[in-house]
Amino acid sequence: MTPILMIMAFAPGEAAESSGGLPQMDVSTYPSQLFWLALTFGILYWLMDRVFLPKLGGIIEERRNRIADDYDKAAEFKREAGEAEEAYRKALADARAKAASIAAETRASLDEEIAGMQADMDETLNQQIAAAEARIAQMQTAAEAKVREAAIETTKAVVQVLIDEQPDDAAVKNAIEAAQAS
Amino acid sequence: MTAVLATLAGPMEQFEILDIIHLDLAGVNISFTNASLWMLISVVAVSVFMFAATNRAQMVPGKMQSAGESLYQFIADMLRDACGSEGMRFFPYIFTLFMFIFSCNLLGLWPTIPGLPYALHTFTPTSHIIVTFALAMVTITILLVYGFYKNGIGFLKLFVPSGVPWWLLWLIPLIEIVSFISRPISLAIRLFANMLAGHMILKIFAGFITALLAAGPMVGWLAIFPFLGNVALFLLELLVAFLQAYVFAILSSVYLNDALHPSH
Numbered sequence: 248m249t250p251i252l253m254i255m256a257f258a259p260g261e262a263a264e265s266s267g268g269l270p271q272m273d274v275s276t277y278p279s280q281l282f283w284l285a286l287t288f289g290i291l292y293w294l295m296d297r298v299f300l301p302k303l304g305g306i307i308e309e310r311r312n313r314i315a316d317d318y319d320k321a322a323e324f325k326r327e328a329g330e331a332e333e334a335y336r337k338a339l340a341d342a343r344a345k346a347a348s349i350a351a352e353t354r355a356s357l358d359e360e361i362a363g364m365q366a367d368m369d370e371t372l373n374q375q376i377a378a379a380e381a382r383i384a385q386m387q388t389a390a391e392a393k394v395r396e397a398a399i400e401t402t403k404a405v406v407q408v409l410i411d412e413q414p415d416d417a418a419v420k421n422a423i424e425a426a427q428a429s
Numbered sequence: 430m431t432a433v434l435a436t437l438a439g440p441m442e443q444f445e446i447l448d449i450i451h452l453d454l455a456g457v458n459i460s461f462t463n464a465s466l467w468m469l470i471s472v473v474a475v476s477v478f479m480f481a482a483t484n485r486a487q488m489v490p491g492k493m494q495s496a497g498e499s500l501y502q503f504i505a506d507m508l509r510d511a512c513g514s515e516g517m518r519f520f521p522y523i524f525t526l527f528m529f530i531f532s533c534n535l536l537g538l539w540p541t542i543p544g545l546p547y548a549l550h551t552f553t554p555t556s557h558i559i560v561t562f563a564l565a566m567v568t569i570t571i572l573l574v575y576g577f578y579k580n581g582i583g584f585l586k587l588f589v590p591s592g593v594p595w596w597l598l599w600l601i602p603l604i605e606i607v608s609f610i611s612r613p614i615s616l617a618i619r620l621f622a623n624m625l626a627g628h629m630i631l632k633i634f635a636g637f638i639t640a641l642l643a644a645g646p647m648v649g650w651l652a653i654f655p656f657l658g659n660v661a662l663f664l665l666e667l668l669v670a671f672l673q674a675y676v677f678a679i680l681s682s683v684y685l686n687d688a689l690h691p692s693h
Contacts, residue, residue: 269441269444270441270444270445270446270557271444271556271557271558271559271621271625273446275458276446276462276464276557276559277559278457278458278459279446279452279458279459279460279461279462279464279465280446280462280464280465280554280557280559280560280563281559281563282454282457282459283459283461283462283464283465283468283469284468284554284560284563284564285563287465287468287469287471287472287529288468288472288525288529288564288567290472291472291475291476291525291528291529292521292522292525294476294479295479295521295524295525295528296521296525298479298483299476299479299480299482299483299497300501300520300521300524302483302486303479303482303483303486303494303497303498303501304501305486306483306486306487306488306490306494306498307498307501307502309488310488313488
């Protein structure tokens with residue numbers, strides 16, 4: 248007899264009648280099984296409901312809250328950091344603007360000063376140039392007069408030598424002016 | 430060969446209920462049997478596991494606590510998917526149900542230590558239909574009691590789906606009632622039959638091994654095939670042990686959903 252055939256022999260149909268049939272169909276064991284199932288399952292349920300699950304659920308809940316809190320805190324810190332950065336940027340921009348305005352002011356005042364100095368210098372130079380020009384003109388006039396005087400003297404001396412005659416000043420002067428004009 | 434087989438335990442002997450301590454309560458036999466012993470072992474095993482998981486519960490969990498929390502989340506998610514967040518009131522029951530069935534199934538696969546007396550052989554309480562049926566009836570009782578408590582007479586809408594044409598009103602409730610009654614039966618038989626069949630096949634293959642070995646050196650080497658078959662079957666049974674506990678728990682959740690939302 249192979250084991251397969253042995254199973255056939257234990258088919259539930261026959262089991263009900265034969266005493267050695269399917270043990271699951273033996274009604275006389277039911278009260279004991281039900282009693283001990285109720286007892287053991289009941290105890291396990293009580294332990295789960297009162298002890299284990301609240302503890303496990305509690306710690307899971309606590310962790311979830313903690314994580315949520317930490318997220319909130321992180322968001323808060325991030326916001327604060329953003330604000331600080333914003334303030335820093337603003338301060339930097341202000342400082343830059345201030346620096347730029349100071350530079351501009353300084354440049355303007357320097358330009359003004361330079362312009363003033365230049366104007367003064369120009370005026371002084373112009374005055375000196377004018378004075379120099381006046382002096383040059385004066386010297387030129389003086390020199391011309393002297394040259395004419397010298398020419399007259401020279402002419403008189405030449406005439407004296409040539410014709411042994413003292414020409415008068417006015418005639419010489421006229422002659423020279425005529426020669427100069429020609 | 431027949432003589433050899435006759436001395437071997439039949440595939441059904443592993444399901445026999447044997448008294449360990451005989452007890453009587455008002456004439457009813459409530460003996461502490463091998464079935465009781467293995468229910469107790471399962472409950473103790475689960476309790477020890479849960480104690481290890483929750484003892485010194487910490488914000489950053491250890492290994493045992495992680496395992497416990499994973500199971501907790503697994504069952505909680507399953508229940509929430511089936512019943513919504515209101516269904517969490519059934520969580521202790523569903524969790525206990527899952528853990529109890531799973532540990533009974535799993536510990537029942539433990540190989541018997543050779544030489545122990547029959548009554549101490551490894552036993553699977555969930556391979557008995559009275560146990561699985563009782564568990565199924567607990568689910569159905571919770572469903573009925575809570576359903577009527579929460580919805581009053583409106584709970585009967587469960588048997589009259591909305592949108593049924595008037596001329597079918599006599600037939601549909603009948604079908605619904607039949608399907609309702611078949612729920613505990615299918616729950617009970619599914620688990621029981623899976624456990625029964627798995628253990629029977631394991632035993633039959635084991636029987637092949639001994640039979641072939643006993644048949645002499647000529648065919649003895651063939652025993653390797655049923656042996657390998659048993660190894661594969663055992664792995665499958667480990668999966669089945671988990672799967673059937675899961676199926677029982679998820680179907681219980683789905684049924685309990687009807688207590689919360691009877692009109693479907």
